[in-house]
Amino acid sequence: MSYSTDPRATRSREAMLVAARELLVSEGPGAITHQRVAQQAGVGRATAYRHWPRAEQLLLDAMGGTDLPLFRDPEAPVRPWLRRQLRQLADELAVPAVAAVAVTLAQSAMWDPEIAHQQDESTRTIAERIHAAIELAVEGGELATTAGAADVAALLVGPIVYRTAMQRGDVSDALIDRLVDSVGTWHR
Amino acid sequence: MSYSTDPRATRSREAMLVAARELLVSEGPGAITHQRVAQQAGVGRATAYRHWPRAEQLLLDAMGGTDLPLFRDPEAPVRPWLRRQLRQLADELAVPAVAAVAVTLAQSAMWDPEIAHQQDESTRTIAERIHAAIELAVEGGELATTAGAADVAALLVGPIVYRTAMQRGDVSDALIDRLVDSVGTWHR
Numbered sequence: 001m002s003y004s005t006d007p008r009a010t011r012s013r014e015a016m017l018v019a020a021r022e023l024l025v026s027e028g029p030g031a032i033t034h035q036r037v038a039q040q041a042g043v044g045r046a047t048a049y050r051h052w053p054r055a056e057q058l059l060l061d062a063m064g065g066t067d068l069p070l071f072r073d074p075e076a077p078v079r080p081w082l083r084r085q086l087r088q089l090a091d092e093l094a095v096p097a098v099a100a101v102a103v104t105l106a107q108s109a110m111w112d113p114e115i116a117h118q119q120d121e122s123t124r125t126i127a128e129r130i131h132a133a134i135e136l137a138v139e140g141g142e143l144a145t146t147a148g149a150a151d152v153a154a155l156l157v158g159p160i161v162y163r164t165a166m167q168r169g170d171v172s173d174a175l176i177d178r179l180v181d182s183v184g185t186w187h188r
Numbered sequence: 189m190s191y192s193t194d195p196r197a198t199r200s201r202e203a204m205l206v207a208a209r210e211l212l213v214s215e216g217p218g219a220i221t222h223q224r225v226a227q228q229a230g231v232g233r234a235t236a237y238r239h240w241p242r243a244e245q246l247l248l249d250a251m252g253g254t255d256l257p258l259f260r261d262p263e264a265p266v267r268p269w270l271r272r273q274l275r276q277l278a279d280e281l282a283v284p285a286v287a288a289v290a291v292t293l294a295q296s297a298m299w300d301p302e303i304a305h306q307q308d309e310s311t312r313t314i315a316e317r318i319h320a321a322i323e324l325a326v327e328g329g330e331l332a333t334t335a336g337a338a339d340v341a342a343l344l345v346g347p348i349v350y351r352t353a354m355q356r357g358d359v360s361d362a363l364i365d366r367l368v369d370s371v372g373t374w375h376r
Contacts, residue, residue, distance in 0.1 A: 026299060096298060107288070107292055107294075150357065160342075161354065167311045167315070168308065169338065178370065179370075182367075182369070
């Protein structure tokens with residue numbers, strides 16, 4: 001779209017997304033209206049409507065705007081790499097904004113097909129990246145496992161999401177070690 | 189409250205809660221208004237206001253209305269008992285209404301202190317019940333583990349919540365076996 005090449009439009013779009021994520025965390029998805037977001041970002045309401053004609057589009061962008069570099073480009077030895085990635089995931093989910101995005105996506109996916117699609121893409125990407133790391137570990141003789149890609153992702157990511165978003169507590173390094181151990185037998 | 193002893197009031201309250209949970213699943217928390225819930229339940233709007241003067245109370249009851257008997261009263265041998273309980277949890281969360289309640293609670297807890305309290309109570313109860321089962325297994329020589337109560341709950345429940353609510357897929361018996369194995373070393 002033409003506005004994306006205009007630096008001023010790009011700046012106001014970014015300011016509105018920051019504002020929308022702040023409102024999402026402090027007041028929930030109900031606060032993501034054109035008026036509130038424009039006000040908080042210090043732009044006119046018409047600008048918000050120009051970027052997102054429908055409020056759901058704005059909410060979707062505010063919720064799904066974070067493309068995580070997490071679990072990308074695995075390195076051998078995989079075990080310490082995996083622990084670092086899980087530590088980073090836990091630290092990111094400890095930020096209320098990120099946990100809110102994750103949980104709001106899961107909640108909205110239950111009745112919004114567009115968000116459901118985004119949620120499916122997101123969890124599939126995570127599972128594929130983790131699977132590539134697990135394959136690297138198995139090929140290198142570091143790990144023996146029979147768990148499938150989706151199960152490994154659930155075993156590694158599930159407890160971190162549960163601890164941060166549902167138990168609302170911190171993830172210790174000891175818990176991360178347990179997660180890594182739960183996917184199979186590590187040989188080094 | 190006096191209305192709770194009136195069978196007719198009890199019936200209409202139950203009908204409204206069923207209606208509210210249906211709306212919660214099909215349209216999300218935004219649909220939980222006195223008018224919509226009363227209409228769907230076939231009662232007058234004034235009846236809804238009499239039971240829940242504020243809309244948040246109605247939403248909270250609709251979301252948190254399920255007291256799970258799950259993980260209560262552990263039995264030895266603990267391992268098969270635990271597998272049955274996790275199977276039941278997975279089957280319950282496979283019902284969209286239940287997954288919606290769990291995820292909506294987690295989401296709303298992020299900005300509503302009352303719901304945060306309810307969420308904390310709920311996850312603490314689950315962790316305490318699971319801990320009692322783990323203690324029984326350790327005392328009976330069935331299990332050796334150094335994991336704390338909250339970690340065990342995260343290891344067992346987290347992947348099931350992630351699979352059902354975020355990956356939006358089924359929990360296999362093989363995954364449940366992996367979860368049980370992840371909490372420590374089982375001796376029988």
